[in-house]
Amino acid sequence: MNDKKSARVLVVTSGKGGVGKTTSTAALGAALAHLGEKVVVIDFDVGLRNLDLVMGAERRVVFDLINVIHGVAKLPQALIRDKRLENLHLLPASQTRDKDALTEDGVAKVIAELRSKFDWIICDSPAGIERGATLAMRYADAAIIVTNPEVSSVRDSDRIIGLLDSKTEKAERGECVDKQLLITRYHPWRAARGEMLSIDDVLEILSIPLLGIVPESEEVLRASNVGSPVTLNSPLSSPARAYFEAARRLKGETIPMYVPSESRGIFNKLFGRKAA
Amino acid sequence: MKLFKLFGRGSAPVARERLQILLAHERNALHQPDLLGVLREEILALISRHVSFDPDKVQIKMDRGKSVSTLAVDIEIPNSYGVAGGGFLARSPAGALAQ
Numbered sequence: 586m587n588d589k590k591s592a593r594v595l596v597v598t599s600g601k602g603g604v605g606k607t608t609s610t611a612a613l614g615a616a617l618a619h620l621g622e623k624v625v626v627i628d629f630d631v632g633l634r635n636l637d638l639v640m641g642a643e644r645r646v647v648f649d650l651i652n653v654i655h656g657v658a659k660l661p662q663a664l665i666r667d668k669r670l671e672n673l674h675l676l677p678a679s680q681t682r683d684k685d686a687l688t689e690d691g692v693a694k695v696i697a698e699l700r701s702k703f704d705w706i707i708c709d710s711p712a713g714i715e716r717g718a719t720l721a722m723r724y725a726d727a728a729i730i731v732t733n734p735e736v737s738s739v740r741d742s743d744r745i746i747g748l749l750d751s752k753t754e755k756a757e758r759g760e761c762v763d764k765q766l767l768i769t770r771y772h773p774w775r776a777a778r779g780e781m782l783s784i785d786d787v788l789e790i791l792s793i794p795l796l797g798i799v800p801e802s803e804e805v806l807r808a809s810n811v812g813s814p815v816t817l818n819s820p821l822s823s824p825a826r827a828y829f830e831a832a833r834r835l836k837g838e839t840i841p842m843y844v845p846s847e848s849r850g851i852f853n854k855l856f857g858r859k860a861a
Numbered sequence: 862m863k864l865f866k867l868f869g870r871g872s873a874p875v876a877r878e879r880l881q882i883l884l885a886h887e888r889n890a891l892h893q894p895d896l897l898g899v900l901r902e903e904i905l906a907l908i909s910r911h912v913s914f915d916p917d918k919v920q921i922k923m924d925r926g927k928s929v930s931t932l933a934v935d936i937e938i939p940n941s942y943g944v945a946g947g948g949f950l951a952r953s954p955a956g957a958l959a960q
Contacts, residue, residue: 782876782880790880
């Protein structure tokens with residue numbers, strides 16, 4: 586029996602670097618796979634790949650996205666199946682080529698082939714607004730905009746929203762790419778003290794719906810140190826729970842938004858409970 | 862939370878305000894690439910059909926406000942070789958047609 590799937594294509598993007606695109610791609614991909622979905626995550630950061638490292642698959646890369654585009658390898662040869670979740674796959678970027686090796690037609694073909702085999706295709710965009718980033722968003726049905734509550738990140742996100750509304754295939758067809766905001770590296774007590782932009786500030790400025798709020802946490806660093814998405818490495822930690830809830834919202838579930846506590850005391854209790 | 866803001870301890874309100882102003886400008890700029898440049902060119906072309914002036918002595922300024930923006934055009938016209946008396950405003954469209 587050949588069950589024909591039709592994947593939803595997501596791009597995880599931000600404009601600014603270092604805000605958590607790769608971490609979020611890995612965490613959401615693993616969370617969706619854990620929830621029973623068939624997921625492939627694609628690294629579009631040609632020349633500076635890192636999704637393989639964050640997912641702990643860096644020593645299993647044989648072929649990559651560019652090899653597939655150039656016909657050096659077939660798509661199934663380049664897909665790496667996750668060791669922990671059998672319905673999670675990674676398509677790595679090339680480390681040696683430059684971003685010009687990506688072609689629009691090539692990416693279109695790869696996405697089209699993956700669409701029939703997966704439920705979710707998650708494209709991890711490189712930072713910036715150049716070729717890699719525009720091709721990562723090119724065929725997206727929906728975009729997850731990763732933003733830190735900080736001025737330069739919010740500005741770049743605004744710019745990326747503009748690109749999603751003009752440079753994607755869906756936008757060119759006169760349709761609208763579904764856009765959702767994922768706020769990462771959030772410090773509740775800093776926001777409470779007025780030292781950091783609050784969730785409301787960011788939402789008001791960018792005016793797109795909120796997918797989730799991921800608090801700043803040492804668990805994220807710990808997970809990347811050991812090469813495991815935070816949702817698998819410490820599933821009960823506050824960032825992992827935020828990612829799991831975001832994944833369930835992506836699946837269409839209605840889950841009340843959990844805003845990490847804005848008082849330090851409660852926030853600490855939260856960590857205390859997790860450790861117990 | 863409000864208390865801290867009232868005492869002006871945090872810098873977040875400043876960040877928020879700076880972003881709102883900046884993004885209002887940048888969003889406009891994306892939709893109207895170089896609006897000022899286009900306006901400048903067309904306004905100068907129009908006026909130079911009627912009076913002569915030194916292009917270096919032209920100032921075009923746009924102040925974008927929240928609800929209203931103002932466009933200020935300041936052109937210095939020398940009386941010696943412009944038109945006598947009331948400057949270029951004195952020239953009627955009829956004068957232009959007569960040329």
